[in-house]
Amino acid sequence: MAKESLVRIAQLSCGSEYSGIQKEIDTAASMVNAEIIFPEISIDEVRSVEDNFGFKVASPDLKLMMARAKAIVEGRTMADAVLIASCFRCAEGALVRNEIRRYIYANSKIPVISYSFTERTTSSTLLTRLEALTTTARRRSLLAREHQEGLTAGVDSGSTTTKAVIMKDDEIIGTGWVSTIKVVESANEALEKALAEAGITRDDVQAIGVTGYGRFLLSEEFNADLVQEEITVNSKGAVYLANSQHGSSTVIDIGGMDNKAIAVQDGIPGMFTMGGICAGASGRFLEMTSKRLGVDITELGDLAVKGMQQNVEMNSYCIVFGIQSLVNSLAKGSAQEDVAAAACYSVVEQVFEQQLQEIDVKEPLIMVGGSSLIEGVPKAMEELLKIKVTVPPHSQYIGAVGAALLVSGFIDK
Amino acid sequence: MVKVFIYPSNSLILSDLIDRFGHEPLAVMREVGKKIRTAGLDSPPINITPEDPKIGLKYAAVEVPSGVRGRMALLGPLLEEAEAAVIVMEPDIAFGCMGCARTNELVNFLVRTKDIPILELDYPRTEEDAKAFVHMIHDFTDGLGKGDK
Numbered sequence: 001m002a003k004e005s006l007v008r009i010a011q012l013s014c015g016s017e018y019s020g021i022q023k024e025i026d027t028a029a030s031m032v033n034a035e036i037i038f039p040e041i042s043i044d045e046v047r048s049v050e051d052n053f054g055f056k057v058a059s060p061d062l063k064l065m066m067a068r069a070k071a072i073v074e075g076r077t078m079a080d081a082v083l084i085a086s087c088f089r090c091a092e093g094a095l096v097r098n099e100i101r102r103y104i105y106a107n108s109k110i111p112v113i114s115y116s117f118t119e120r121t122t123s124s125t126l127l128t129r130l131e132a133l134t135t136t137a138r139r140r141s142l143l144a145r146e147h148q149e150g151l152t153a154g155v156d157s158g159s160t161t162t163k164a165v166i167m168k169d170d171e172i173i174g175t176g177w178v179s180t181i182k183v184v185e186s187a188n189e190a191l192e193k194a195l196a197e198a199g200i201t202r203d204d205v206q207a208i209g210v211t212g213y214g215r216f217l218l219s220e221e222f223n224a225d226l227v228q229e230e231i232t233v234n235s236k237g238a239v240y241l242a243n244s245q246h247g248s249s250t251v252i253d254i255g256g257m258d259n260k261a262i263a264v265q266d267g268i269p270g271m272f273t274m275g276g277i278c279a280g281a282s283g284r285f286l287e288m289t290s291k292r293l294g295v296d297i298t299e300l301g302d303l304a305v306k307g308m309q310q311n312v313e314m315n316s317y318c319i320v321f322g323i324q325s326l327v328n329s330l331a332k333g334s335a336q337e338d339v340a341a342a343a344c345y346s347v348v349e350q351v352f353e354q355q356l357q358e359i360d361v362k363e364p365l366i367m368v369g370g371s372s373l374i375e376g377v378p379k380a381m382e383e384l385l386k387i388k389v390t391v392p393p394h395s396q397y398i399g400a401v402g403a404a405l406l407v408s409g410f411i412d413k
Numbered sequence: 414m415v416k417v418f419i420y421p422s423n424s425l426i427l428s429d430l431i432d433r434f435g436h437e438p439l440a441v442m443r444e445v446g447k448k449i450r451t452a453g454l455d456s457p458p459i460n461i462t463p464e465d466p467k468i469g470l471k472y473a474a475v476e477v478p479s480g481v482r483g484r485m486a487l488l489g490p491l492l493e494e495a496e497a498a499v500i501v502m503e504p505d506i507a508f509g510c511m512g513c514a515r516t517n518e519l520v521n522f523l524v525r526t527k528d529i530p531i532l533e534l535d536y537p538r539t540e541e542d543a544k545a546f547v548h549m550i551h552d553f554t555d556g557l558g559k560g561d562k
Contacts, residue, residue, distance in 0.1 A: 015478060015483070016480075018487075020461045020462040021463065022458060023457060026457070047505075089476060090515070119483070
């Protein structure tokens, strides 16, 4: 990763040192050239923060977190970004974490992320999150880009599929979509498809951006001009394709392996969460459902919109139990349509329960990624949230489009 | 000399008082000191590694947050050694604190399940109360005798 300006990330946390993961946080920060800082405050500020902040809690470390948040918002600590973290399964910690995040988001322009950790949290788990956080902090000018210029390529190496697009002067002129088998080979295949569709060769491409799980490998393979995590490129790609670059929006990407929910303001990601504890809430579950129903994944959506999810009981965090519910309901004679609808609803319900509680959902809600094309998924999201869901054109290529858009800022004029 | 568990477990004042009155304070600083002096460990700031919350499983189940279990990995062995305890209720943060209310609740419960002499005191808010506070700790520790050792 290219060396960029140092980003000061203020850490507001409870339990990270006693969970033995502080080193993981420090390591992930150093990988994105960031420095973890702890805002200095007086003990009197900790004593009085409950009255000032208005939240009475029992744990002193949570009071410390609130006092440090105030120091950041009031400008007494110079921070470029904020990481809020507390122990997974601590209710008191989760309440304070959410309120502090909202407080910083509402009262400053400093990007903030929150995370609940266990002792198993590693630097690689934190890397994408901190990469997105530091990008937002240091590349506001890049993220302000609203139009694609020149001839650029974007490649998104996802866990399940690899996507590539070719863009020319604000238009998508070529696309490629293949299953991810070997990262480099699949990316080359997807890119070649996109180039063929566009009727150009690699030499014609002025800049190339890569994203997704395989981005670091692809960076070397393509000598990429931009290597960017998915939070940033998906946000940018979503608001660009949905023609919603100004004001607030919410982007949801149900991926093959993990899900992202991002609150976006003027095209810049603000609060975001990445889930992925269980495959029961991922695109993989929908893939398995379609296999079990004997239909192609592209037909699952059609089937789902014709069904009634209420007719089938299916809500499991675990893909194994989810499939078990599916098999049981088919054995009881449930209609395929109802099972398809229930599977879509189950995935969406878990995204809602696990992730959407952690961000402020604002309209328009833009669904992206391959799963957004399964009509039952956005429909279930609309039913659950009672708001209209937008699925922009080319939503399955969102990461590649975001990368191609952003990388046009790197073309040598 | 009796081994006296103190709460808050990192209170320098309590630890010093127990030491001055001729007993061995069981304070968390001792356990952290061991961690920091262990060669080969590199997990700043206090050399607690992801293994410690697993050690804490002896005192709290897996559904308990890792921060509580990590703290219990330090405090648990002290509790097991304790022959007496001095507990200060609702202390000021500057007097000593382990940061986590849930850990505090568990430690306070576990110490009470042991069949050992326990002195429970309110945190003193005035000078007069502070003097009485020191006297009570002195009298308590005096009554502990010389212990088994």
